[in-house]
Amino acid sequence: MNAETRLAKIGIELDPVCRKGHSTTAIRRYGDLLFLSGFGPVDSEGRPLMQGCVGVELTQEEGFEAARLCAVAMLRALKDYLGDLDRIEEWIKVLGLVNSGGDFWGMPATINGFSNVIVQTFGERGRHARAAMGSANHESQYPVVVDAIVRIRE
Amino acid sequence: MNAETRLAKIGIELDPVCRKGHSTTAIRRYGDLLFLSGFGPVDSEGRPLMQGCVGVELTQEEGFEAARLCAVAMLRALKDYLGDLDRIEEWIKVLGLVNSGGDFWGMPATINGFSNVIVQTFGERGRHARAAMGSANHESQYPVVVDAIVRIRE
């Protein structure tokens, strides 16, 4: 079963990406590594799907959902770049940033919304080293932003 | 036209770096990759040129200028390390940290102060994957800190 079939099984379908030009790029390749930009929970046109501070305006469950939407946005960009998600050999490193406040310390549980999608889709090859932290705030008031390094088949 | 000529055209000149010894290093090489430490907006002796929190003491325009000064500080260190900035083949990844508070969410616009200098100097090879986020605070009250990974010619 390929990566997209597994995504479909957990209810995720990937729309085509609407690309914009600026001084950064969603993905930068170095050999067989892809360095990904930080992704918020956005739709295929880059519009925010969720906004707010986890632990203040949003619950941990909503933060988890935001992290899941970051995974969808990142996989959409990877599919756009690679053509086929099965060219991804393994997930190396993830940095998960939770816009959080008050007495909220559930960063790992929140970012699991991202990590779980990756492991459900890529299995053992999806398990990654990860740092998860609380950030002061994000562009467009994203509750969660995630970046990553993945290894691809040449 | 080489990288330093392009920098001069946008009004940036690179002074020699005053190096200090400690347990860290500004640049660590791995094969043809350079991993750079976080750079604040400092002069060639490492003294802060700007301080304060973007969205509170500083405007977004001032944050943009601070990010531009981070680029100058980083390019100064790269020139010191490489001798010649044209040994840089491409910019891979950038992490931009904005010390921000209040209702400020303009991280990408702020960190563009950094990214624009890089793209003006290196063209398409300067476009990078990037994560930009709000951080609680920085050493020396820097408004912006940026780290990076670049690829060089062996």
Next chain:
Amino acid sequence: MNAETRLAKIGIELDPVCRKGHSTTAIRRYGDLLFLSGFGPVDSEGRPLMQGCVGVELTQEEGFEAARLCAVAMLRALKDYLGDLDRIEEWIKVLGLVNSGGDFWGMPATINGFSNVIVQTFGERGRHARAAMGSANHESQYPVVVDAIVRIRE
């Protein structure tokens, strides 16, 4: 003198690690690089040894000690993974996150608690590129979290 002997000399002994399964992993290997997850100041069973916000509940000295404990936790995981710490050739990059508040800007001095252990243990090969920043908060109220990239002997 090997790495573990040098650690013993600065009073650090590494217990065996108690491993837990989840969608992330403490260490992900790519060729001769190891990408490490963020480590808080935890014991060998993953229980927090220190908690709180540096500059509010904790002094800079306590933050320094927390960073030192992050180094111990990370070295414990590396020993568990590699068998022998002397397989580490060099330390490339470190990201140090200080849960800090109030008027606290001593991130580098705090994260030196981590970096000093590394340099005392690995000498010049331990000097690393580093970004240190203040984060809003961390899982389990860790005062400090540190991740890293190291190069190993194949």
